[in-house]
Amino acid sequence: MGDRRREVPGTDRVLADPRVAAAVRRLGHERVVRTVREVAQRARDGLIPPTRVVADTVAALPDSACGMRRVLNATGVLLHTNLGRAPLSAAAREALEVAAGTTDVELDLDSGERGPRGASAVAALREAVPAAEAAHVVNNGAAALALAATALAAGREIVLARGEMVEIGDGFRIPDLLTSTGARLHEVGTTNRVRLDDYRAALGPDTGFALKIHPSNFVISGFTAEVPVAELRDLDVPVVADIGSGLLRPDPALPGEPDATTTLTDGADLVIASGDKLLGGPQCGLLLGRAEIVHRLRRHPLARALRVDKLTLAALEATVRGPRPPVTESLHRTGLPERAAALADSLAAAGIPAEAVESRATVGGGGAPGVDLPSAAVALPVRFAKQLRLGIPPVMARVERHRCLLDLRALDPADDEALRRAVLDAH
Ligand SMILES: *Cc1c(COP(=O)(O)O)cnc(C)c1O
Numbered sequence: 001m002g003d004r005r006r007e008v009p010g011t012d013r014v015l016a017d018p019r020v021a022a023a024v025r026r027l028g029h030e031r032v033v034r035t036v037r038e039v040a041q042r043a044r045d046g047l048i049p050p051t052r053v054v055a056d057t058v059a060a061l062p063d064s065a066c067g068m069r070r071v072l073n074a075t076g077v078l079l080h081t082n083l084g085r086a087p088l089s090a091a092a093r094e095a096l097e098v099a100a101g102t103t104d105v106e107l108d109l110d111s112g113e114r115g116p117r118g119a120s121a122v123a124a125l126r127e128a129v130p131a132a133e134a135a136h137v138v139n140n141g142a143a144a145l146a147l148a149a150t151a152l153a154a155g156r157e158i159v160l161a162r163g164e165m166v167e168i169g170d171g172f173r174i175p176d177l178l179t180s181t182g183a184r185l186h187e188v189g190t191t192n193r194v195r196l197d198d199y200r201a202a203l204g205p206d207t208g209f210a211l212k213i214h215p216s217n218f219v220i221s222g223f224t225a226e227v228p229v230a231e232l233r234d235l236d237v238p239v240v241a242d243i244g245s246g247l248l249r250p251d252p253a254l255p256g257e258p259d260a261t262t263t264l265t266d267g268a269d270l271v272i273a274s275g276d277k278l279l280g281g282p283q284c285g286l287l288l289g290r291a292e293i294v295h296r297l298r299r300h301p302l303a304r305a306l307r308v309d310k311l312t313l314a315a316l317e318a319t320v321r322g323p324r325p326p327v328t329e330s331l332h333r334t335g336l337p338e339r340a341a342a343l344a345d346s347l348a349a350a351g352i353p354a355e356a357v358e359s360r361a362t363v364g365g366g367g368a369p370g371v372d373l374p375s376a377a378v379a380l381p382v383r384f385a386k387q388l389r390l391g392i393p394p395v396m397a398r399v400e401r402h403r404c405l406l407d408l409r410a411l412d413p414a415d416d417e418a419l420r421r422a423v424l425d426a427h
Contacts, residue, residue: 007050008043011036017054023061035060072395072419074388076375076407078330079365081169083396085276085283086365087412091322092281092315099314118308121317125288128248128320131264132271134294136287137316138306141244141274144285145174146181148240148270151300152293153183153208159237161194161227162187163220164213174213174242183208193225199235209238212268214258216244219370233267238293241268245367246279246286248320253331254278254368260288269293275316277367280325282315284308330410331363331373339408340376343420347378352427355379361409375409380423387426395422 014020014036024032039057043050071083079085088096099105108115116122118137125135138144149158158178165187167173175185186207188198199210210232232239247259257278260271270293275284285306287297297303308316319325324332340356347354359377362368377398384404388395398405406419 004046004050005044008040009050009053011040014040014054014057017058019058020054020061023058026063027061027065032057032061070393072393072415072422073410074377074406074408074419075396075398076359076361076377076405076409077364077398078327078361078373078410079277079363079367080396080410081365086280087326088282088315089280089319089322089325091318092325095314095318096311099310103310103314105310105313118310118313121313121320124317124320125248125286129260129264129288131261132288133291134289136294136298136303137275137308137313138285138287138303139308139312140276140283141242141272141285142168142172142177143306144272144287145177145242147297147300147302147306148209148272148287149178149181149183150302151297152238152240154181155183156208157184157186157202157204157206158208158211159186159188159199159202160211160213161189161198163189163191163194163224163226164211164215166213166215166217168217178211192220192223194227195225196227196231196234199227199232203235203237207237209240209269210235212239212241214242214244215369216367217369228266229263229268230266238269238290239267240270240272242272244273245277245363245365246273246275246281248279251278251328251331253373254363254371256371257368260286264289275312275319277365278327278331278363279319280327281319282312284312284316326412329412330361333409335413336374336376336408339413339416340378343406343408343416344378346420347380347423350424350427352423353381354423357405359405359407359409361407373409375407377405377407378423380404380406384423384426388422391422391426393418393422395419395426 036057039053042048043053073083106117122135165175186202188194188202212229229241241263243258243263247257249261250259263271270289273286275281344354344356357377357379359375360372361375382402382404385397385399388397398407
């Protein structure tokens with residue numbers, strides 16, 4: 001007994017091991033020492049041999065101080081809510097790295113005085129959407145709606161169509177969000193049809209604004225009618241349009257999807273959108289429109305509670321000014337059947353029953369509902385779905401008709417090799 005206790009390496013000796021030293025840099029001294037002591041105690045208690053202390057310590061320490069892990073998206077859903085919606089561009093990731101330190105986010109370097117917060121991100125939005133006189137950024141699309149409702153209609157009415165009372169996901173409903181600000185809803189039309197006269201009849205001295213919401217996660221078809229922004233502009237009240245997905249300009253790949261530029265030129269006074277849907281940036285909410293309105297929102301006390309941090313501003317600006325972000329790339333991706341065939345061939349050569357198949361991808365994440373994007377996938381036996389999810393890196397596949405499909409549209413081609421290795425590991 002006494003001998004074995006003497007054989008258990010001391011904490012300093014374990015810490016001197018290069019793998020443990022690397023863990024200290026990753027996780028901090030305190031965290032690693034705690035693990036070393038726990039493992040050494042197990043050795044002293046005779047539960048493991050003393051020779052295993054270093055290896056068990058290394059095995060017990062996580063790879064990262066952050067529990068969130070990179071996941072390969074093979075679902076064919078471009079904006080997968082559970083996978084964090086839009087993946088950021090390399091330019092946005094670099095901007096995050098800079099913003100993570102001390103930066104001039106709220107400093108005018110010329111004068112050395114305080115400067116307007118996030119001015120260059122706002123300038124980038126203004127340049128990308130000249131139709132907007134002003135822009136403001138908040139935490140997400142829902143925050144943008146809450147700010148607009150509070151500042152422009154608290155204690156008053158928001159006029160909106162019954163068919164546009166949307167539930168956005170996870171049980172959250174836009175009408176509930178709006179009324180939680182103290183605004184009242186004045187619903188017009190029916191589920192399937194609304195006319196300009198319905199809006200007109202609802203207007204009164206209490207009207208804060210007319211709201212147009214893009215039904216971004218469902219379609220109604222058949223005997224339907226809605227009133228476009230180009231007609232709502234004739235009303236004598238401000239028109240706010242929640243376009244949802246954050247396209248700044250039209251994208252020919254998604255002809256039915258509203259964009260900020262067109263919506264503003266059509267006559268909206270204020271456009272609301274998310275930054276992490278089709279814009280392809282970080283989570284944030286964009287408010288674009290008339291200077292007088294945006295200024296009121298920016299100066300409202302609630303704006304301070306919805307303010308974005310420097311990381312968001314940096315990633316947003318780099319997304320807007322930089323090269324096409326991954327979401328746009330995957331929207332316009334070609335060469336998918338060739339990639340699927342190459343991957344399937346390589347897996348089949350390793351004895352895995354893999355087959356290249358046609359597939360249908362979707363935008364997901366509250367954008368372009370009902371739009372199918374032609375895609376290509378590698379089909380595997382269904383058991384792979386779980387094994388791939390539990391691998392390193394984890395892969396999210398799509399299970400369809402009792403097959404595990406690896407849809408390649410949402411995946412960066414640079415990750416094809418990582419996907420191939422993940423399948424080999426899961427075999
Ligand atoms: C996604 C969406 C929202 C909510 O935006 P978040 O950025 O998720 O808060 C609001 N309205 C519409 C139409 C949407 O599609």
